[in-house]
Amino acid sequence: MKFENTVAALSTPYGRGAIAMIRMTGADAVRIASAVFRAKSGKTLHEIPSAHAVYGEFIYDGGVIDDGIVTVYRAPKSYTGEDMAELCCHGGMLVSSLVLRSLIDAGAAYAEGGEFTKRAFINGKLRLTSAEAIMDIIDAESVGALKLAGGANRGLLSDEAESIYNELKHLIASAYAYIDYPDEDMTDVSVTELKDHISALLSRAQTLKNSYKTGSAVCEGVRTVICGRPNVGKSSLLNMLTGEQTAIVTEIPGTTRDVVTGSILCGQVRLKLADTAGIRDTSDTVEEIGVAKAKQALEKAQLVLAVFDGGASPDKEEKELIDELKKLNIPVIAVINKTDLGGGDAYDGIFEHTVRICAKSGEGKEKITELAEKLFTGGKIDYDKPHLINGRQYAQVCRFIDCCSSALASLESGQTQDVACFDLEEALSAIAGLDGEEVRDDIVNEIFSKFCVGK
Ligand SMILES: Nc1nc2c(ncn2[C@@H]2O[C@H](COP(=O)(O)OP(=O)(O)OP(=O)(O)O)[C@@H](O)[C@H]2O)c(=O)[nH]1
């Protein structure tokens, strides 16, 4: 895809600051920048070598409105692979919008969100995983998220995906021993060898798939549901963890009805918390809706903080809830609350992970945050290993694993190599898609639409 127009956007936040930067990309970038900027040296921007900055004045409506620096980059040696200009003026809201306005008046169009990075991807300057990582660097709220996104941006994930892709391509060529992949140095491969190769690729893909547990927890956050019987202290726990009095706490059972949300960092892992209505049978219409919402939240949860009143013991309804939680197949931390009142033994050993807290005094917060971080990182994150950091990447790897598994199953059941190769071709397309090959336009557009304007 070749982009016809030249687009511009404010790349620094809109607001008052020391400096603002307006970026422009496209074939006319240097010409349009020249129309609004006069270098002090008297040279035109066309005379400035690529990646060089020049000092001068910005012109709006025939008059000078500011002075600053313009840097020009020439295709293909630029971020987008096109001609680019970066105009730095003083960081006032009026001056930066007038510089942008004058570029638009001179022929540039407003850039859409993520358009610079999208152009970089389409022009082959960036792999898709690197482009996604750039967005995660901008959105990062923890050092861990920065490091994981930084690794993807440097190509850790790209390199692994490419290596798996190349090995599989070679394997398919050898298996077919036909003309489909003439570039490959082909030798016939036996069924046993083929199975061994597929198994080895599957194990690498499985390692990638497993990395998403940490990658997602650090970069996307963990959907964490606080649930339990009425009055056990769920809302008190939410308030204790976030350090804010967001949820209403009263001694009346059935206080919370809506889902109340909050967010905390546990080391490098972000928990996206949802406090829910106490689960019980009720004839109160509003509370009943709250209980239904709580159950819906549990269906999408990745971690449950199951709160129990240490002074009580499980009754029939609570036992049913415990059974339901055990079926979820996600980590559950039993949070035994109200330790100031003693007791709690009735809940010991029900779940693999148990912590005792006193939400009222705030005691036990670290026990929960440390355990949550450990559950999702294994205690230590290896930043030098590739990690999947979003659901799209995860889905591609799952598709790859399904296709390779299906190929393996065909061979196990005595089918011919051709049949297995059909699945392997699908797997090849899945791993190619991880890094941006054969990705549909609408998916590309959706990815870049999440970017901010000017990036
Ligand atoms: N003694 C003691 N009381 C607590 C503790 N935590 C919460 N409570 C009290 O327990 C009562 C219920 O607390 P909430 O946090 O509203 O309980 P909840 O589980 O959100 O209740 P619902 O929203 O009604 O389901 C309040 O009176 C709290 O002050 C604790 O650690 N010790």
Ligand SMILES: [Mg+2]
């Ligand atoms: Mg509550």
